[in-house]
Amino acid sequence: MSDEKKSSRRGISRRSFIKGFGGGVISTATLANTGLLSRELAESFAGTSSEGIAGKTRVTLDVNGRKVSVEVEPRTTLLRALRDVAGLTGSKEVCDRGQCGACTVLADGKPVLSCMTLALDATSSKITTIEGVQADPVGKKVQEKFVEKDGAMCGYCTPGFVVSATALLRENPTPSADEIRQGVSGNLCRCGTYPKVFEAIAAAAKKA
Ligand code: FES
Ligand code: FES
Structure with a gap:
């Protein structure tokens, strides 16, 4: 069954959803019940307007043990806040859509994709x-072993691999x-350095 038909069986077609969403505010329940958006996403969209997402807010992020004050829009990703506002350019933007892992950072010790995390949602975590x-x-040992084992070519994927390996x-x-x-x-590597990456992590594991 096509997506259009599935949506229609829930009482709203994709076409009418898009028309309605473009034309004004839809309730959270309506958005979530269409099945086209998760409830979390529906809640984040419902009641917003283009004016509503234009303003900037000053928030404090806890990054690498320091309090960093940044001015961000509600739509600003953690990656953009780190790179463009806080000046921490080590986390790389490669796909900017949650597919490559180059932007991986730790939030309370867990790896997260900073390109898929809103800065406003990261204010209560230790990044x-x-x-x-x-x-x-x-983490220091992982970095040393990446250098020793030659675990990088262009290096764009390397920060993400090191962060993920540290969490592991x-x-x-x-x-x-x-x-x-x-x-x-x-984490994806376009240069194909996987054997060296795995070797570096295994070497770090022996000494970790
Ligand atoms: S930049 Fe590729 S997953 Fe974030
Ligand atoms: S993408 Fe170049 S070293 Fe991984």
Whole structure:
């Protein structure tokens, strides 16, 4: 069954949804019930207008153990806030759509894609970027092993791999080869340095 027909069975067609959304405000319930958006996304969209998302707000982010005051719009991603506002350019913007992992940072120790996280949603988390991982002995060791094992070519993917590997080794200090691959499976390398990357993480695991 086509998406159009599925949506129509829920009482709203994709065409009417788009027309309605473009024409004004739709309730959260209506948006979520269409099945076209998750409830979380529906809640973030419902009641907003173009004027509503234009303003800037000053917020404080906790980045690498420092309080960083940034002025952001509600639509500003954590990645853009880190790179453009806070000047922390180590996290890379490659796909900007959650597919490559180059923008990976830690939020309360867990890897997150900063291009898919709103800056406003990150204000209550402790953020660690590639600039901050060396403060952790595990992160420092991962960085050293990437250098020693020649785990980078162009280097665009490397910050994301190092951050993901640091999170992996903190949680599992002695991962198997499969667990290493799984642990960084959200990170893509266009240059194909995977063997060296896996080797570097395995070497860091032995010393972590
Ligand atoms: S830049 Fe964020 S996943 Fe690719
Ligand atoms: S080293 Fe170039 S994308 Fe990974």
